[in-house]
Amino acid sequence: MTLSEQTSTPTAGIDAEAGLPLTTEPIAAPLRDRSSERSGWRVFLAKPSTRVFLPIILFFTVVSIFGPFFVGDPITAGYPELLPPGSPGHPLGTDQLGRDFLARLVNGGRVSLLVGFSVALLCMTIGLVVGGLAGYYGGVMDAIMVKLAEYFQVLPGLVLALVVASLFGANVFFIVIILAITMWPGVARIVRAESMRVSKLGYVESSKAAGFRGARIIWSDVVPNVMPPVLVATTMTVGRAILIESGLSYLGIGDPSRPSWGALLNSAQSYMRDGWWLAVLPGACIVLVVLSINMLGDGLNDSFNPTVGRVK
Template sequence: MTTESVTPQDPSPAGAPSGAPEGQRKKPATARSLARTRRRKSAARFWRQYRAHRAGLAGLAGLMLIAALALAAPLIVGSDVQSVTNASGKALESPSAAFPLGTDQLGRDLLGLLLWGSRVSLAVGLLAAALSVAIGTLVGILAGHFGGWFATVTMRVTDWFLVMPALVLAIVLATVMSPSIWTVVLAIGITSWPTTARLVRAQTLAVESRPYIERAQALGGGHGHIMARHVLPNVMPLVLAQTTLLISSAILTEATLAFLGLGDPNVVSWGGMLQEAREAGAVSSGHWWYLAPPGLAIAVVALAFTLCGRAIESVLNPKLGVAR
């Protein structure tokens, strides 16, 4: 029995010298590495186009500053600022060096309350917008993909939610359920998804009319594969832009519910501060420092999210022609 000598093959790719050091040999690109490269290039291209929108940059800078202040609230003012027993000022004291924004009717520092309230208002806005977009995206993709009687029934339910005032429905839900932050999130998220559902359904119909969807179906791709691997990635830019626009309206709705006394009374929020200022008679007594800070904070955050959303929408859909 003869033993043939086997010459080991050079593992280096074609075109690379066989005697090259191992560190200099190019590794063959995998599908995962190519996907990462495409995502990095896409993100870099998105950021270059986004930077051209001065209003979007201003909104992003404002949001980053507000988010940083909200996260650093325990370090800046401490957690005792919310306590009534630890209040160190007089009731409804005007702005001074000790209290830059004055005090409330309980003698608490309004600057500290404003910083702590930003945490609740931002969290509720983000969570409610995420819930609303998730429901709208799911309904829109399912209705656009399956069509037929399912789409008809789904769109009629969506139209009913569109006709009904979202704020009234949110007030009803917040009244029926126990008062808490999660109640406010559910009330906002459940009542504000129809617009996203209609937009995503229209985009789904456009995506599924393309030839590569037919090829995927011919190769055996099922409903889940088509929706998850082909439709969802194509509607995500629209979903991202819609999310940024919904956050501002969610924050305004949360402030409205808290102003009406339907929020969580155990936490401090900007809407809750306005409601307490109204109960303390700040409007009639001229205590402007009690009303102005939370009201301006709500307006600034809503404007910042709107500017970011418009900029993102313009980058992802240049046909809109949004002014830079």
């Protein structure tokens, strides 16, 4: 046998019973198909609703992040009376104390969006940890995590916010924590259901057979494949958090030193007749942001779950 023949069949052997050459080839582990995920993002970005509402969210986000550096002081009172929009030096007028309303609106947007995205990020993080552990391991771990989620799900967020505000004072940090504590179970339920499904797929079973630890499998295989529905749920959480925070601020539970759009609505109650812009402008901002986020969430759901809601 020549050297080339020896190197061409390195794993060749002889079957003792049949007398035939037996070759063994390495078996490739099943690979995850990322094409459907990429296709979902392409469908989402091509939707007309995405092209309309995504720029709106980006506009409010950019203005809320960088706008306070270019507008005036939202606290300094420059005039003792209301000034209508279009007044010299005040494009959106002033409030009842003579404070520039454009500066207060921009800074209020920073607080509202900060609360919304912070709550959504915390809910997604807690939901991935709790739901991923419950769905992957099952059994006793699943029962413990489900009971934990049910406990936090029944907590009344508004009452809890009132109690915390009375004990520690109204603060944006406490509002974010309270909203995250009461809203994460919804995300965890979706993560748990998806983790139970993904943990039965071939590449996860191959990782288990290869001897990888559960934490590594959850992080590298389970979590990336449950993210599309989790992102949809997280997107909806942003809108809910903004609405709830606006409602709390409207009731006077918000941080008085950092007023949000809801706090601006609260302070405009007594001036609806003489200063209509004090209520219309922050209310329009809340409506546009929440509507855009919900429409983008629906677009994500339709893109990654095209069969949901379809008539068969």
